Amino acid sequence: xxxxxxxPKFQVLKTGQSMTLQCAQDMNHEYMSxxxxxxxxxxRLIHYSVGAGITDQxxxxxxxxxxxxxxxxxxxxxxxxxxxxxxxxxxxxxxxxAGGPYNEQFFGPGTRLTVL
Amino acid sequence: xxxxxxxxxxxxxxxxANSTLRCNFSDSVNNxxxxxxxxxxxxxxxxYIPSGTKQNGxxxxxxxxxxxYSLLYISSSQTTDSGVYFCACYSSAxxxxxxxxxxxxxxP
Numbered sequence: 648x649x650x651x652x653x654x655p656k657f658q659v660l661k662t663g664q665s666m667t668l669q670c671a672q673d674m675n676h677e678y679m680s681x682x683x684x685x686x687x688x689x690x691r692l693i694h695y696s697v698g699a700g701i702t703d704q705x706x707x708x709x710x711x712x713x714x715x716x717x718x719x720x721x722x723x724x725x726x727x728x729x730x731x732x733x734x735x736x737x738x739x740x741x742x743x744x745a746g747g748p749y750n751e752q753f754f755g756p757g758t759r760l761t762v763l
Numbered sequence: 764x765x766x767x768x769x770x771x772x773x774x775x776x777x778x779x780a781n782s783t784l785r786c787n788f789s790d791s792v793n794n795x796x797x798x799x800x801x802x803x804x805x806x807x808x809x810x811y812i813p814s815g816t817k818q819n820g821x822x823x824x825x826x827x828x829x830x831x832y833s834l835l836y837i838s839s840s841q842t843t844d845s846g847v848y849f850c851a852c853y854s855s856a857x858x859x860x861x862x863x864x865x866x867x868x869x870x871p
Contacts, residue, residue: 688863
């Protein structure tokens with residue numbers, strides 16, 4: 648199993664550009680999520696999905712879109728990049744269990760994004 | 764929403780020492796998880812522990828849900844234990860909230 652994969656590893660954008668961060672998992676997990684991590688801080692939830700066709704907002708969703716057309720893939724789109732979106736982005740996946748919407752989460756290696 | 768506080772923010776220890784990291788949360792949680800972020804940025808699962816005690820080698824964790832805290836114990840620390848330790852809490856109202864982490868540095 649490859650686990651959770653993310654591409655690209657690094658990206659530099661200019662203000663106003665758009666791009667898509669890719670995330671894929673091969674563990675057949677129902678739950679997938681995107682986080683951002685700013686320097687010296689913990690992770691903050693951007694968007695999440697509990698299955699194909701179902702997405703919802705997290706703590707910091709503004710400026711980002713997601714879709715989930717398959718169980719495996721959960722891309723994150725930046726519509727019009729801003730310097731405030733400079734961060735490290737992590738994708739994660741987990742099973743869904745009765746009694747809780749997520750179990751142990753498995754993280755991808757991260758994408759380091761710089762917006763100039 | 765739920766507040767998650769970790770202490771201490773920074774901890775410097777000599778190799779071989781023991782340590783206790785604390786995570787306090789402000790409301791009842793459905794799930795709690797401990798992670799280690801190594802110096803290369805990789806996030807690694809340590810424990811999924813909404814309540815009770817678990818052990819894995821030199822690491823163990825205890826969550827007392829009724830008193831709203833969790834503890835992570837590291838015994839006989841090694842330089843490879845260095846990094847940042849996060850706890851993350853989930854409640855149905857707040858979804859998942861991470862603490863700001865404890866940065867652990869183990870000196871040889």
